[in-house]
Amino acid sequence: MIGATPRFVTWAAIAFVLAIALYMLIPIAVVVASSLSSSQFLVFPPPGLSLRWYGEILNSEAYLAAGWTSVKLALITVVVALGLGTPAAIALTRFRFAGRDAIGSIFLSPLILPSLIFAIGLLMVFSRYGDGPSFTGLVIGHVVITLPYVIRTVSANLVDLDPNLDEAARVMGARWWQRYFLVILPQCRTGMAAGAFFVFNISFDDAVIALFMRAPGVETLPMRIYSTLEFSPDPSVAAVSAVMIALTILLVLLLDRVFGLSKIV
């Protein structure tokens, strides 16, 4: 196809793509640069370079506690969301039943609806029937907003599956529980891994639900960052953000290593 696309169009397209990539990377670069600041204040560009703010956050009781809360919260959310989302995805893709499409849409609705709505509803329910906001409430809220991701990724795994697998297993003598655990569930592995990744990131990053479910003694990392920014902004905020970025990149690399990203996304 000689001369199918004029050369200048190709170059313009490349330039355009590079501009978008730059646009997406600049905020990250700004945060990382600021975290290396020697200044007392959160300013960009930093007047000098130092690693002192990383030392600060590692010595900060508040940051460490918030970080631990966030990790704990994200891990618990991953386990619960996978535990609920995987069987739901299996049921939605493999069985035909009345109201299947409606239920499927409800499961995916948190993707479309603002998480603010869930946060408000959750707060009202917990205030009326419980002792107000709590860690449990936070887990429930996070499970609600992350469940669609698990259902989506696991379903994507299952729709490509040979529909005869289940019947083949039956003829080979597999009982229903054996078919579930030895035939169907293993096919969901990559979807579950991808789902877990999304769930962890969303839970770890969430500020909306966390804000509404702010309970005494329960502070997540995003909330910590937010209140620091509000009351005494210093480069420690950038340092924490840089650590979160590093953690995400690490997770992506791990996922790619174990499952191959191309198979998941």
Add this chain to the structure above:
Amino acid sequence: MAQLTVQSVVKRFGALEVLQSFDLSVEKGSFAALLGPSGCGKSTLLRIIAGLERPNEGRIMIAGRDVTGLAPEDRNIALMFQSYALLPHLTALENVRFPLRMRRKYDRAEQEKRARDALALVQLDTLADRYPRQMSGGQQQRVALARSIVAEPDLLLLDEPLSNLDARLREDMQIELKRLHQTLGLTTIFVTHDQDEALALADTVILMNRGRIEQAGQPEEIYRRPRTIFAADFLGGANIVTLDVVADGDRRLGRFPDGSLVPLDPALSLTPGPQAFMLRKEAIGFDPAPGLARLQGVVEAQNYLGRQTRSLLQAGGVSLVALTEPVTLAPGAQVAIGWDPQDLIPLARD
């Protein structure tokens, strides 16, 4: 002794009767083909035998046991799917071991040994540790085959076993399947819509049409002596002509639409009147010897097929197709064609 008995099985999907009081008996050790066009009920019958579908009426007996009410997992059978249905997360060896694992036959070491033996039987022992996605279609099918025979099933069912393979692999696999059947002696039933496949593999062909058996018998018998127009047409394709049977003293002659008369097999006792006959393409020859049926014809077109030539002819007021030794005839050429009167085989309308 019959290894499989299907007794007055009826299967309905809504108002549609897919199987109409179906009876079938397959002898132990035989290799039977369920042959028929799509929608004839052959796949439904296979699924009923496997237990994946429940008949509305009737009984299924396998190895002398009534299995009608039994789930597939409780019938000691194997079914190879058209899609192979290999477990993607297991290696070839683990796939083959799976039925033994599920049925709790033998200990782990013995299971692995038997799985390896089964893989060796289909010449795949060197690929035991590969995953299905790392294998070609033909190799995957061999794994599926090994998995089907490993647990010594009472019945081996194959659903369109060769349809996903290209022509060359298909030929290899036909030999392979036949060899495997001779080695193991498993009672095998396979479903196919391909008459060549049925004739090449089976020792019993069960030709199905609209939910019932059209004709059943040995391949040669069913090919040479089809009873109906459907059977003649479905098996190998044939010239089907309607002749007017006329009496000439004791003899019977057939009159072509243009009035040409040909002798009929004296062994047939045919009543005068219109009658459908089959004339196999390969039964027709050029320049017939005296004593054979003889007809003047015109060549319309030819296909050169290597070992044979296919000629489209106009003769007796009908179109005929002949498969002969390679011969080149110009379109429009006048030829004398002929056949042994015994090759004109009368067919029932239905």
